[in-house]
Amino acid sequence: xxxLGLVMVxxxxxxxxxxxxxxxxxxxxxxxxxxxxGPTWQHWFGLDELGRDILARVLLGxxxxxxxxxIVVGVSSLVGMAVGAVSGYYGGYxxxxxxxxxxxxxxxxxxxxxxxxxxxxxxxxxxxVLALAVIGWVGYAxxxxxxxxxxxxxxxxxxxxxxxxxxxxxxxxHVMPTALPPVLVQATLGMAGAILSxxxxxxxxxxxxxxxxxxxxxxxxxxxxxxxxxxxxxxPGLFLAVVVLGFNFLGDGLRDAxxxxxxx
Amino acid sequence: MSAxxxxxxxxALLTIPVLLGVATLVFSLIHLVPGDxxxxxxxxxxxxxxxxxxxxxLGLDRPLTAQYATxxxxxxxxxxxxxxxxxxxxxxxxxxxxxxxxxxxxxxMTVAILLALPLGIIAAVxxxxxxxxxxxxxxxxxxxxxxxxxxxxxxxVFSVELGWLPVxxxxxxxxxxxxxxxxxxALSAILARMTRxxxxxxxGELYVRAARARGVSRSAAVLGHALRNSLIPLVTIVxxxxxxxxxxxxxxxxxxxxxxxxxxxxxxxxFRDYPMVQGCILLIAVTYVSxxxxxxxxxxxxxxxxxxx
Numbered sequence: 179x180x181x182l183g184l185v186m187v188x189x190x191x192x193x194x195x196x197x198x199x200x201x202x203x204x205x206x207x208x209x210x211x212x213x214x215x216g217p218t219w220q221h222w223f224g225l226d227e228l229g230r231d232i233l234a235r236v237l238l239g240x241x242x243x244x245x246x247x248x249i250v251v252g253v254s255s256l257v258g259m260a261v262g263a264v265s266g267y268y269g270g271y272x273x274x275x276x277x278x279x280x281x282x283x284x285x286x287x288x289x290x291x292x293x294x295x296x297x298x299x300x301x302x303x304x305x306x307v308l309a310l311a312v313i314g315w316v317g318y319a320x321x322x323x324x325x326x327x328x329x330x331x332x333x334x335x336x337x338x339x340x341x342x343x344x345x346x347x348x349x350x351x352h353v354m355p356t357a358l359p360p361v362l363v364q365a366t367l368g369m370a371g372a373i374l375s376x377x378x379x380x381x382x383x384x385x386x387x388x389x390x391x392x393x394x395x396x397x398x399x400x401x402x403x404x405x406x407x408x409x410x411x412x413x414p415g416l417f418l419a420v421v422v423l424g425f426n427f428l429g430d431g432l433r434d435a436x437x438x439x440x441x442x
Numbered sequence: 443m444s445a446x447x448x449x450x451x452x453x454a455l456l457t458i459p460v461l462l463g464v465a466t467l468v469f470s471l472i473h474l475v476p477g478d479x480x481x482x483x484x485x486x487x488x489x490x491x492x493x494x495x496x497x498x499x500l501g502l503d504r505p506l507t508a509q510y511a512t513x514x515x516x517x518x519x520x521x522x523x524x525x526x527x528x529x530x531x532x533x534x535x536x537x538x539x540x541x542x543x544x545x546x547x548x549x550x551m552t553v554a555i556l557l558a559l560p561l562g563i564i565a566a567v568x569x570x571x572x573x574x575x576x577x578x579x580x581x582x583x584x585x586x587x588x589x590x591x592x593x594x595x596x597x598x599v600f601s602v603e604l605g606w607l608p609v610x611x612x613x614x615x616x617x618x619x620x621x622x623x624x625x626x627x628a629l630s631a632i633l634a635r636m637t638r639x640x641x642x643x644x645x646g647e648l649y650v651r652a653a654r655a656r657g658v659s660r661s662a663a664v665l666g667h668a669l670r671n672s673l674i675p676l677v678t679i680v681x682x683x684x685x686x687x688x689x690x691x692x693x694x695x696x697x698x699x700x701x702x703x704x705x706x707x708x709x710x711x712x713f714r715d716y717p718m719v720q721g722c723i724l725l726i727a728v729t730y731v732s733x734x735x736x737x738x739x740x741x742x743x744x745x746x747x748x749x750x751x
Contacts, residue, residue, distance in 0.1 A: 179582075281459075281463070282464055282467060285463070285464045285727050285730060286464070286723075286727050286730070287684075287689050287727070288685055288686050288689030288690070290685075290688070290689050290723060290727065291467075291723075293692065293707070293723075294471055294719065294723045295471075295474070297471075297719055298471050298475045298716070298719070299474060299475075299476065300476065374586075374588055377588060377590075378588065378590060378693060381588075381693065382692075383712075394590070397588075397590060397591055397594070401594055401697075404597070404602070405598075405602060408598060411591070415588065418588060419586050419591065422586040422588070423582060423583060423586035426582050426585060426586050
């Protein structure tokens with residue numbers, strides 16, 4: 179399944195990267211007389227409510243989704259790793275304070291806090307990224323804190339400390355490498371989560387604003403044409419499900435690969 | 443004081459700072475609005491007098507500490523202010539929507555459990571076979587399919603094409619089916635994976651082998667012995683997923699025009715009715731924290747090892 183996930187992810191990432199060359203039509207060109215047209219040889223996935231080519235918009239939407247995923251996961255994992263390392267290594271009051279902040283952020287289920295933040299900050303791609311990163315770092319911090327708590331007692335870490343290694347060197351060279359494999363798994367699954375959350379926020383009208391294409395916004399836009407033009411909803415949803423499934427397969431496979439119980 | 447009471451008191455006390463933090467974050471939401479919140483709520487065409495009046499009504503003209511103290515005092519007594527749009531008390535409007543969201547959440551969780559338990563059990567019993575792989579692939583697919591896509595697709599098939607179920611609204615049990623299924627499917631996928639993992643762990647225990655050695659049938663050993671123990675950690679997972687159901691309900695209620703808190707929240711965001719947005723967010727977060735507290739308490743009462751930690 180990991181290989182299948184890798185293939186799915188590589189295909190979508192490749193399509194997103196080479197979208198300007200792969201797009202058969204300009205995604206902003208409107209062909210109003212043929213609006214809502216179903217799939218044809220000219221327009222493989224048909225035209226949307228304004229007569230724009232759905233394939234072109236889906237490919238451009240892939241760039242938005244993946245960009246959000248990469249930025250959110252990148253920022254969340256870096257912040258989470260730093261906070262988790264400090265919390266786990268120093269312990270005491272610092273750990274207590276960080277722990278309470280994380281408890282409060284985790285008291286908001288799922289992406290409710292992201293919805294709240296985007297609601298007050300205003301709908302935009304930047305605010306979506308900000309809101310998802312604000313809730314995203316907590317998972318990484320908890321994971322890394324646990325790993326650091328365990329790793330700081332390892333003999334080689336104690337030995338390095340005894341030899342006079344500084345805190346930063348200890349954390350970066352000796353402690354953090356033990357936390358990287360689970361962080362990699364979480365980041366892969368986090369990509370799926372971030373892409374899904376961005377699409378959900380855009381679906382609710384809180385994310386990417388028109389005319390920039392987003393899979394979530396495209397699904398929402400297609401809802402009013404469910405009866406006469408279901409392809410408006412089906413196509414972007416299918417792409418979204420495939421890329422999320424790909425990252426989930428990949429993350430799941432990576433988790434199994436680093437799990438010593440499954441290495442037999 | 444007995445160990446159980448000490449555990450309950452300690453766990454309840456630990457929840458207070460979390461609730462205080464949640465209330466503080468919800469309070470600060472209105473202050474994160476770029477520019478003047480009153481101006482944002484009234485729009486660009488509002489007169490300075492109207493803006494000043496709304497600022498006074500919302501208490502935004504008072505010092506921040508005074509606003510915070512009033513917010514906390516009122517929140518404790520259940521007074522979350524008045525809706526900017528309707529003028530009705532926020533608490534009253536939310537209370538009117540609670541039954542609909544509770545009904546949807548419970549139905550979705552029921553769907554999830556009914557799907558997940560058989561799937562997880564079959565996958566665990568048939569470990570590493572085609573059935574196991576198929577069940578787990580289905581489960582990952584369930585997690586990956588967004589409910590805001592599945593919902594409209596289900597509506598096309600079962601409401602429009604087949605005409606079996608109503609497409610939106612609330613009223614009869616039939617109205618509940620599509621929203622509950624579209625919301626419960628992702629949850630069932632997660633629960634099925636957890637059921638499998640938890641059951642596999644129990645199936646490897648000595649007491650299961652001992653039961654089999656005593657002549658207990660395989661199905662009785664799985665269902666009567668291993669499954670019962672594997673259900674204990676699942677209680678926690680179900681409770682944790684309750685949060686995902688509440689968030690998912692925001693989207694599902696919007697799709698199916700289900701008159702619950704989630705739809706109220708999204709409508710309030712559209713109208714920039716910030717007191718209502720704050721009220722909905724606070725209520726959902728407090729409900730989630732309370733469910734987690736109840737789960738911990740239940741878990742601690744059921745399992746003495748938890749109380750000693």
